[in-house]
Amino acid sequence: MDIQWWQILLLTLYAGYQILDSITISSSMDSPVFAGFISGLIMGDMVTGLIIGGSMQLTILGVGTFGGASRIDANSGTVIATAFSIGVGMDPQVAIAAIAVPVASLLIQTDILGRFTNTYFLHRIDTNIEKLNFKGITFNYLMGIVPWSLSRMIPVFLALAFGGGVVETAVNFMNEHLEWLSNGLATAGALLPAVGFAILLRYLPVKRHIAYLILGFILTALFATLYTNIISLGTAMTGVSKDFAQTFNSLPMLAITFVGLAFAILEYKRSTSKTVAVAENHSNMIDEGGEIDDDEL
Known part of the structure; x- marks a missing residue:
């Protein structure tokens, strides 16, 4: 061609x-x-x-x-x-x-x-x-x-x-x-x-998010092993019985993507809540006249 x-x-x-x-x-x-x-x-x-x-x-x-x-x-x-x-x-x-x-x-x-x-x-x-x-x-x-x-x-x-x-x-x-x-x-x-x-x-800030990295790797490895074994079992069953016509698909990467997205959402919410809490604490230290109440700040 x-x-x-x-x-x-x-x-x-x-x-x-x-x-x-x-x-x-x-x-x-x-x-x-x-x-x-x-x-x-x-x-x-x-x-x-x-x-x-x-x-x-x-x-x-x-x-x-x-x-x-x-x-x-x-x-x-x-x-x-x-x-x-x-x-x-x-x-x-x-x-x-x-x-x-x-x-x-x-x-x-x-x-x-x-x-x-x-x-x-x-x-x-x-x-x-x-x-x-x-x-x-x-x-x-x-x-x-x-x-x-x-x-x-x-x-x-x-x-x-x-x-x-x-x-x-x-x-x-x-x-x-x-x-x-x-x-x-x-x-x-x-x-x-x-x-x-x-x-x-x-x-990437791997040290700060090492827990997510380890958990994501383990979940991917477990799912990949599970799906591989199921496919092997289905192939063997098909060879034994012609009536067994169930189709087994491989691990969908979209599923892994959504797992990663869920972790990202959780981390985003955690970071956002922490930022809002810091901002509220800072505003509470200042009175209406602009004076800072906490002299240790």
Whole structure:
């Protein structure tokens, strides 16, 4: 399956949109998992797109743009990896390690170029502010879309338009002569989400909420073991009796999500109640004239 011209066009347009959504619109269409969904939908295989997008989402869980710093462009990496994985038949895990992560890292440079180019319009906005030229302010603000979008659209277009043959040749060579390398890349791609979790745990207040972390891990492990045993039992019963047609499903991640949501709600209510109590105690120490009654405060 080749990548068609209209697929390249749609993926390029989405690449330009997703960075704008990230910095202004904020509709969540700039996340890697959404990039995988859109790319998979355009390429005709949403499952592969969601596998790559979800893996990249987990990989950057703990990576932030603190102070406006540039970070790896996981969205563009997801778009290109999904397109090539589906277009040339590359294993999703191999595509993550061999394409998504390197491309995402490389596009840090285009992100910096986009930021640098956009300063031209920022200075023009400053000049128009001094002149109270509101139309000029609006025009230059909107023109800032151009460098931001092109910083993603150009690399994605060039990769999809001219890199297909190279990637297909490389994939065929790896499958025929470098199977060990393909297996290694697949293993590395599968490990990347664990790296994302490790980075995230490094920044989260784990020590303060260690009880929730332990309880959540144990509940997940217990449910996973329980569901696995039930599925095994159901499979065995089906082999013994043809009349036994009950369907057993695996552990739904939505259930685990709701367990985590319940813990988050409990913690939020506890923190909110504590804040309100502190505020009430503080207000009780001050009389109507503004004097503080408690001289120990």
